Amino acid sequence: MFIGHYAPGALGAGTGQIKLWQAFVGAQLVDYGWSALTMLGVEKARIVPGFTEASPLDLYHMPYSHSLGMAIIWAIVGAIIFGLIFRKQAKTGALVFGLVVLSHWFMDLIVHVPDLQLWFGTQKYGLGLWNHRAVSFALEVGIFVLAMLYYLKNTMAKNRAGYIWPIVLIGFMVLLQVFGNYGPPPKSITEMNVSAWFIYTVFAVLAYMVDRSRTFKKKPPK
Numbered sequence: 001m002f003i004g005h006y007a008p009g010a011l012g013a014g015t016g017q018i019k020l021w022q023a024f025v026g027a028q029l030v031d032y033g034w035s036a037l038t039m040l041g042v043e044k045a046r047i048v049p050g051f052t053e054a055s056p057l058d059l060y061h062m063p064y065s066h067s068l069g070m071a072i073i074w075a076i077v078g079a080i081i082f083g084l085i086f087r088k089q090a091k092t093g094a095l096v097f098g099l100v101v102l103s104h105w106f107m108d109l110i111v112h113v114p115d116l117q118l119w120f121g122t123q124k125y126g127l128g129l130w131n132h133r134a135v136s137f138a139l140e141v142g143i144f145v146l147a148m149l150y151y152l153k154n155t156m157a158k159n160r161a162g163y164i165w166p167i168v169l170i171g172f173m174v175l176l177q178v179f180g181n182y183g184p185p186p187k188s189i190t191e192m193n194v195s196a197w198f199i200y201t202v203f204a205v206l207a208y209m210v211d212r213s214r215t216f217k218k219k220p221p222k
């Protein structure tokens, strides 16, 4: 899954407990790890054009980043580090961040063909929606946009930039989803890993610009 991962992130940020950029890093924390581990040769993947309709990636070994047990560990460690860095958000913020990190595995479960383990060496799971390109594309864009609308509904623009940055962010991300699902396959796994790191970070920076230009609506006095 690609931009659909940011739907739980935008929902988490919409609670007001974590910033949108923090949620965006959390939503892809596991894939940051996956990219690094794959480059190091610890996890293994190959590009097989036509492997599924929506993705050419054969992700045949990734228990460190994409087994459910490890996803739970990523979420707990991520929440602890988050709490240490952002002291003011150490309680509820860290919990929401951890849940966003954990959501990654369940979102991947919807689209991946069976390549997700519960733990090292166990059977592999995946509901395989990537075999239906138009459906998986519509799902990812749909849940992402809906979750962003929830975030935008709970916040308001401080200035004109508060309207522009969300449009830039959503437009850019949907465009890359089109490219990911309908564009040519990446030339190599290394190119894929490097561009994943780069693109996820650009998304987080754009989210930071949204954070800066919007503020949470004040609750009406009782």
Ligand SMILES: [Zn+2]
Residues within 6 Å of the ligand: 001, 030, 031, 034, 066, 104, 108
């Ligand atoms: Zn993933």
